[in-house]
Amino acid sequence: MEIDYGWEIDFEDFFPSMVATLGADGFIGELCNGFYLLMDSNKGVITFESLKTTTTLLGLDVRDEELVMMLMEGDLDGDGALSQMEFCILMFRLSPGLMMDQSPRMLVDDMY
Numbered sequence: 001m002e003i004d005y006g007w008e009i010d011f012e013d014f015f016p017s018m019v020a021t022l023g024a025d026g027f028i029g030e031l032c033n034g035f036y037l038l039m040d041s042n043k044g045v046i047t048f049e050s051l052k053t054t055t056t057l058l059g060l061d062v063r064d065e066e067l068v069m070m071l072m073e074g075d076l077d078g079d080g081a082l083s084q085m086e087f088c089i090l091m092f093r094l095s096p097g098l099m100m101d102q103s104p105r106m107l108v109d110d111m112y
């Protein structure tokens with residue numbers, strides 16, 4: 001018996017299967033772990049300097065303006081740095097497919 005599973009896995013297919021495996025909470029937890037990679041270990045928050053240092057270490061070519069934009073986009077309390085909560089919310093917002101998949105269901109679940 002021959003079964004064709006199909007070996008092509010693209011990013012969009014990968015996300016929902018991660019959600020299925022980890023559950024939505026677990027998946028968000030995985031995203032949030034990225035925070036520890038990027039944060040300034042002395043301050044416990046993501047700053048422009050820690051972003052710059054980490055992206056340089058990872059060999060990523062990210063322009064200063066893009067780092068500033070990411071900080072501004074995610075910074076909810078205006079202190080110029082990203083706390084873990086702010087980072088998680090930002091990651092969630094940067095996954096529009098996930099938002100669209102999850103939000104209506106969550107709303108519906110809340111109604112019952």
Ligand SMILES: [Ca+2]
Binds near residue numbers: 075077078082
């Ligand atoms: Ca902040």
